Every structure is written in C-alpha cells, then in structure tokens.
Amino acid sequence: MTTGQAGKGLGDMLIVDADVHVNDLPQALAPYAAMPWRLSLETLGRSPQRYLDIPGFAPNLKLDPPIPGGHELRSVHSAHQMRAELSALSIDIGILFPDNLLQIALLPNIQYAAELARAYNRWLAEQWLQSGEAGLYGAILASPQDPEDAAREITRYAQEPRVAGVYLPCAGVHPLWGHHKYDPIFAAAQEANLPVLLHSVTVISPQFPYQLDQFENHFGRQMLSHSFSMMANFVSLMHTGVPARFPKLKFCFTEAGIGWVPYMLWRADRYHAEYRRLVPFLERRPSEYARECMWFATQPIEESDKPQDVAAIINLIGDERIVFASDWPHHDFDHPKAIANLPVSPEARCRIMADNALRLFDRIPRPPGKLA
Amino acid sequence: MAEHIIGTLDEFPEGSHRVVRVRNIEIGIFNIHGTLYALPNVCTHQFGPLCEGTVNGTTACNAETGWRIAWVRNGEIVTCPWHGVEFDILSGRCLAQPRIRLRQYPVTVADGQVRLNL
Numbered sequence: 001m002t003t004g005q006a007g008k009g010l011g012d013m014l015i016v017d018a019d020v021h022v023n024d025l026p027q028a029l030a031p032y033a034a035m036p037w038r039l040s041l042e043t044l045g046r047s048p049q050r051y052l053d054i055p056g057f058a059p060n061l062k063l064d065p066p067i068p069g070g071h072e073l074r075s076v077h078s079a080h081q082m083r084a085e086l087s088a089l090s091i092d093i094g095i096l097f098p099d100n101l102l103q104i105a106l107l108p109n110i111q112y113a114a115e116l117a118r119a120y121n122r123w124l125a126e127q128w129l130q131s132g133e134a135g136l137y138g139a140i141l142a143s144p145q146d147p148e149d150a151a152r153e154i155t156r157y158a159q160e161p162r163v164a165g166v167y168l169p170c171a172g173v174h175p176l177w178g179h180h181k182y183d184p185i186f187a188a189a190q191e192a193n194l195p196v197l198l199h200s201v202t203v204i205s206p207q208f209p210y211q212l213d214q215f216e217n218h219f220g221r222q223m224l225s226h227s228f229s230m231m232a233n234f235v236s237l238m239h240t241g242v243p244a245r246f247p248k249l250k251f252c253f254t255e256a257g258i259g260w261v262p263y264m265l266w267r268a269d270r271y272h273a274e275y276r277r278l279v280p281f282l283e284r285r286p287s288e289y290a291r292e293c294m295w296f297a298t299q300p301i302e303e304s305d306k307p308q309d310v311a312a313i314i315n316l317i318g319d320e321r322i323v324f325a326s327d328w329p330h331h332d333f334d335h336p337k338a339i340a341n342l343p344v345s346p347e348a349r350c351r352i353m354a355d356n357a358l359r360l361f362d363r364i365p366r367p368p369g370k371l372a
Numbered sequence: 373m374a375e376h377i378i379g380t381l382d383e384f385p386e387g388s389h390r391v392v393r394v395r396n397i398e399i400g401i402f403n404i405h406g407t408l409y410a411l412p413n414v415c416t417h418q419f420g421p422l423c424e425g426t427v428n429g430t431t432a433c434n435a436e437t438g439w440r441i442a443w444v445r446n447g448e449i450v451t452c453p454w455h456g457v458e459f460d461i462l463s464g465r466c467l468a469q470p471r472i473r474l475r476q477y478p479v480t481v482a483d484g485q486v487r488l489n490l
Contacts, residue, residue, distance in 0.1 A: 241433070244434070245439060272468050273417060273455065273456075273457050273466075273468040273469065274455050274456045274457065275456065276430075276458060276467055276468040277430050277431045277456075277458065278431075280430070280431040280432050280433040280434075280441060281433040281434060281439070283434065284469075284470075285468065285469055
C-alpha cells in the first residue's frame with residue numbers, strides 16, 4: 001500500500017468518502033455462513049484466487065493477456081488497516097463496500113446468494129463496524145436474488161449505529177433495480193431511513209450491459225461497464241416510479257463519475273414530457289425527483305484538461321447533489337485532492353467533501369473535528 | 373383588448389375543438405362539458421400546433437389510485453400532435469411540468485355568438 005504524502009494540502013477539511021472497499025475473502029466469511037454454504041466458502045478459501053475473480057464467489061471472465069508492469073493491486077484486509085490508510089488520505093469517514101461481492105448478483109443459486117449476503121453483513125458488522133476504529137460505516141448488502149430476505153437483513157441491521165446504507169449490487173443484476181420484485185427492499189430501506197447505494201463493477205455477463213466481451217481489452221470494457229449500469233439503473237428506477245412510490249427513500253449512484261448525470265436528467269425530462277401518460281406516477285419531471293432524493297458520487301471524476309469543465313458539470317447537476325468518493329483501494333481511486341482542488345466555491349467544496357454526504361447518510365453524526 | 377366574434381355557438385358543439393384565426397393569431401376553441409375554453413395554438417415545447425391535437429383523458433397513478441394506473445380527466449386533456457406533450461384544457465397547465473401554464477383567452481357567449489377577447 002502506498003498512499004504517499006496523501007493528506008497534505010487538505011488542511012482541516014472534513015472529508016466523508018461514500019465508497020471504499022474491504023477485501024471479503026470467502027475464508028473470512030465462512031465462519032459467518034450457515035451450512036452447507038460454509039463448506040462452499042471454506043472450499044473456495046483453499047482454492048487459488050485471482051483478484052476480484054473467485055469462481056462461485058466473484059465469478060469473472062478475465063480476457064486480457066497479462067502484461068508485466070502496471071500499477072499495483074491493492075486490498076484492505078482489516079479495519080485497522082482501513083483506518084490507517086484513510087487517515088493517510090485525510091479521509092475522516094468512509095462507507096464500506098465489498099470487493100468480491102461486487103459480483104454477487106451474478107450468482108444463480110438463490111439460497112447461496114442470500115446466505116452470502118447474510119454472512120457478509122454479519123462479518124462486516126463484527127469485524128469492521130464494531131472494531132472500535134473511528135469513522136468506518138457500512139452498507140448492508142441486499143441480495144437481489146432474494147428480495148424478501150434482503151428486506152429482513154435491512155430491518156435486522158436498521159438500528160446498528162455504524163450501518164449507514166444499503167448496497168444494491170448492480171453488476172450482472174437482472175432485472176434492473178426498478179423492477180417491482182425489489183419493492184420489499186425499498187420499503188425496508190425507507191422504513192429504516194437508510195439510503196440505497198448503487199454500485200457496479202466491470203464484468204462480462206449475459207445481463208445489461210452485456211456484450212462487453214466484444215471489446216478487445218479492459219480499457220473498452222471499463223469505460224462502459226459502470227456508466228451504462230448507473231444510467232440503466234437510473235432509468236429503471238424512474239420508469240417504474242420508485243422515487244414517487246417511496247418518497248422518503250434516498251439514492252446514491254457510485255463509481256460512474258458525474259458526467260452522465262446532466263445528460264440523463266435532460267433526456268429523462270424530455271421523454272417524460274412526451275410519454276408522461278406511460279409513467280403517470282411521475283407527477284413531476286424526473287430531474288425534480290432526482291434533485292430531491294438522489295446523490296451522485298464523484299469517482300472516477302472526469303479529467304478534463306480544463307478543471308472548470310468539471311466544475312461546470314457539478315453546477316449543471318447542483319453541487320448539493322454531489323458526494324465525494326475515493327473508491328480506495330481500487331485501481332482507479334480518486335485522491336481527495338482531485339475533487340477538493342476543483343474550481344468551485346469554498347462552500348460548495350465543503351458540501352461535496354462532507355456536508356452532502358452527512359445529509360445522505362444522516363445517521364452519521366458530524367464529528368467535532370477531523371478524525372483523520 | 374378587443375372583442376372578436378368567432379362564430380355562433382352551434383359551430384362549437386360540446387366535445388368539439390377547432391382552431392380559429394383572429395388577427396393572425398391561431399387559437400384553439402374547446403367546448404368541454406358545455407363550457408368554452410380558448411388556448412393558443414402553440415405548444416410551449418417546440419411551438420407545435422397544440423390545439424390541432426387530440427382531446428382525450430389521461431392516466432394517473434398515485435396513492436389515491438392505489439398506485440394502479442387509472443383513466444382520469446376524460447375529454448379535458450389536449451395532446452400536441454408533434455411530441456405528445458399534454459395540457460389540461462381547463463387550467464392551461466402542462467401535465468408534465470405544471471409550472472408551465474398556457475395563456476387562457478376569455479371567451480363568452482352572447483346572443484348565440486361566441487366572442488373572444490384578445
């Protein structure tokens with residue numbers, strides 16, 4: 001792990017990070033899983049593992065030939081390590097997501113997937129959230145394979161003080177998150193006052209966005225996987241009126257940057273004007289719902305040669321909708337300085353780096369000062 | 373504001389709508405449940421001939437309908453023929469964007485004559 005001279009230059013700015021990742025190996029989850037799936041996890045734990053590619057746990061299809069060199073693959077294995085690394089990055093509060101179980105939606109075995117989610121949630125609570133390390137908050141994993149069980153999990157952890165949200169796996173999810181089968185998850189999250197957090201990962205799967213295999217390399221796949229997933233799930237949620245039907249529910253879209261947001265908001269508004277009678281539950285323009293209940297995480301921030309272009313995107317969306325995310329420790333993480341140095345007002349900077357997130361994750365108390 | 377006679381009442385029977393031209397301004401005249409309404413024949417979206425569109429009801433879906441799609445406002449909604457943008461003829465409001473409201477011209481009937489003020 002190399003965080004470099006990370007925090008320097010950020011002063012005493014409070015920084016809340018909407019997306020960091022813990023390394024959730026099958027052998028770590030095994031003691032938390034019921035039989036017979038504990039045996040499956042123990043077996044997987046003894047099998048050779050590749051980064052974010054464990055058949056039967058985080059199945060992937062790695063197509064690129066290995067080329068020596070490149071940048072390091074990083075993982076965080078303990079709450080203590082996470083706290084130390086976030087502090088080195090000057091990040092005070094982080095919302096924990098998994099590594100391998102970013103791909104849980106790909107698993108076809110419903111009982112196994114639901115048990116994996118339960119095991120992950122218990123492991124997350126015991127090993128990370130109750131570790132005593134400051135500033136670590138978690139997202140309960142909602143298995144899309146078994147929405148009723150996911151709703152029970154949300155209710156089970158609703159009072160856990162370090163649970164800040166509900167993670168909705170997006171890679172390989174089918175149907176997309178607007179489908180009515182997921183209503184129990186949204187109802188439970190709304191009841192628990194926990195925001196739902198959409199997060200994808202680059203995978204090749206028969207689900208949307210499928211046919212990523214036609215790209216000859218990961219450059220092509222990576223460009224579209226997260227962004228198409230967020231756009232498709234945004235549309236899916238809107239087209240069945242989830243924000244209208246669950247008016248107190250909050251949403252956060254992660255790891256697709258923010259450039260897609262103005263495009264989707266404008267496009268949604270335009271077609272809402274034309275097809276309103278098909279979506280009469282949207283009694284206002286989609287962008288109006290979005291600006292009330294949706295937040296958009298910055299990472300991977302668009303990197304224009306002119307930083308004012310990125311500030312312009314923030315202004316098009318509304319800076320109160322934007323939350324900082326680093327994606328630490330993943331390969332395309334954003335350093336807080338990449339966001340904090342954008343040419344926005346000091347007030348907007350504080351909103352993006354912390355205040356908006358503390359409104360989104362409103363059960364997280366504002367620390368009296370920096371934790372990092 | 374001047375008063376213009378645009379025809380006799382029997383030329384605007386209940387349930388009908390048509391576009392008249394007054395001083396080079398096109399205006400849609402609608403007879404909804406026996407009351408006349410006059411709206412500009414220009415859609416706020418891309419200036420399409422709004423009042424030449426169909427008059428119908430529309431859909432609603434909210435807590436009042438039990439989140440089932442219901443048919444409402446039968447005969448009170450005009451839809452622009454260009455892009456389908458809907459307007460409430462009674463209020464002039466755009467359904468998709470209620471903040472947008474069409475101008476409503478005063479229309480009266482006297483001695484069997486329909487008079488428009490603009």
